[in-house]
Amino acid sequence: MNTPQPARHIRVLYTGGTIGMLQNANGSLAPAAGFEARMRAQLQGQAVAVPAWSFQPMQPLIDSANMAPAYWQQLREAIVAAVDTDGCDALLVLHGTDTLAYSAAAMAFQLLGLPAPVLFTGSMLPAGVPQSDAWENVNGALAMLAAGQPPGVQLYFHGELIAPSRCAKIRSYGRRPFASLQRNGGAAPAQALPVQLSYRQHKEVANVAVLPLVPGFDAALLHAAVGQGAQALVLECYGSGTGPSDNPAFLAALRQATANGVIVVAITQCHEGGVDLDVYEAGSRLRDAGVLSGGGMTREAALGKLHGLLGIGLAPSEIRRLVELDLCGELR
Structure with missing residues (x-):
């Protein structure tokens, strides 16, 4: 085939x-x-x-x-x-x-x-x-x-x-x-895909937001995205997946988002490389707040993947699992 x-x-x-x-x-x-x-x-x-x-x-x-x-x-x-x-x-x-x-x-x-x-x-x-x-x-x-x-x-x-x-x-x-782009992969490919991921399966339109982190990032922006009905959020982080981890309002906003079922995925702003949330404390605090690693995914791939996963009726836990598995080369 x-x-x-x-x-x-x-x-x-x-x-x-x-x-x-x-x-x-x-x-x-x-x-x-x-x-x-x-x-x-x-x-x-x-x-x-x-x-x-x-x-x-x-x-x-x-x-x-x-x-x-x-x-x-x-x-x-x-x-x-x-x-x-x-x-x-x-x-x-x-x-x-x-x-x-x-x-x-x-x-x-x-x-x-x-x-x-x-x-x-x-x-x-x-x-x-x-x-x-x-x-x-x-x-x-x-x-x-x-x-x-x-x-x-x-x-x-x-x-x-x-x-x-x-x-x-x-x-x-x-x-x-x-x-x-030269991005770091290394994630395991998904061995068995849910039948809902078949090309024949109807997909509902999803609501996915993208937010780049910048110095002085205001957590109100994150609250606004979630408050407008975002089902998922692509968080464009610094370097290998860091953010303002000494900002209590920022971390609280992330915890609230994930507690409300919003899928938050961290990717890197860098042209090359990828995210590893376990390297720096500033990244591990994001992981502790419920943020998922986007590995080496580009913005385009992360956005497309979340739209593909959200519109087919999967449980949030299954979506979270599949985000960090390679489906079509995005994390290799």
């Missing part, structure tokens, strides 16, 4: 994003319909061996700055229908770059067990403009799928495949906006 097989029918899902944008009446770039015809026309002039493919525009087409978890559910359902109902054996998702890494990470957790590869790509400049990277990314991704890719989600950009569990957008310019 994990042996890569050449794709026979690729479903192209078009969400919008820079790749298909055109200037509107105001002279600004905005998502535009008609990308399928443009894509077919440029492929006719290329020496790219592409298997059969079909095109499906998502509704609405969006600038990826407007991406939201509810849209992820539409995307997951479209992918599942393409595979289970329409018989597609590979998918290409065209997506804006600003939140592409977030969406790819979310889909990695929401499509566990999918027997088909899913590649995400996009472009930094719209198709058809000078120096655009659009067609090289589209054609390269199609060629990768035609050659065969293992089941699961990956990003394709500028000739490179990147795992979504380590990917982040690190540049707002150029042809290489994405990078695979």
Whole structure:
């Protein structure tokens, strides 16, 4: 099942994003319909061996700055229908770059067990403009799928495949906006996944907050996030997982959150490395307050994992257990 097989029918899902944008009446770039015809026309002039493919525009087409978890559910359902109902054996998702890494990470957790590869790509400049990277990314991704890719989600950009569990957008310019971050893993893979984690399982939209710690961090921000109904909180800590542990209000807010069933996960603000809450006292006090270790998870992976776990009806104790187990490479 994990042996890569050449794709026979690729479903192209078009969400919008820079790749298909055109200037509107105001002279600004905005998502535009008609990308399928443009894509077919440029492929006719290329020496790219592409298997059969079909095109499906998502509704609405969006600038990826407007991406939201509810849209992820539409995307997951479209992918599942393409595979289970329409018989597609590979998918290409065209997506804006600003939140592409977030969406790819979310889909990695929401499509566990999918027997088909899913590649995400996009472009930094719209198709058809000078120096655009659009067609090289589209054609390269199609060629990768035609050659065969293992089941699961990956990003394709500028000739490179990147795992979504380590990917982040690190540049707002150029042809290489994405990078695979060097994060510390080491967590054990989950041996048996709950049936609710299957890609076919419906997922409810969850409410997950992200808070970066900064000098002078006010515990009122944490209370506000929980008070607004956050089911989980990604706490972006210093270094290997430290925070203002000599601040009683901060620790009390964490204890109250976890006592109320909020899943609090610590990740590092650093580009490289990861969290180990047992190294420093400032970290162990977070653990004592109920905070879970996010290990080497990126912000994108932690957010996607929590959305994947919270929307399927698992008990809080089971969610807490799975947070610290590797599900799809995020903690290895």
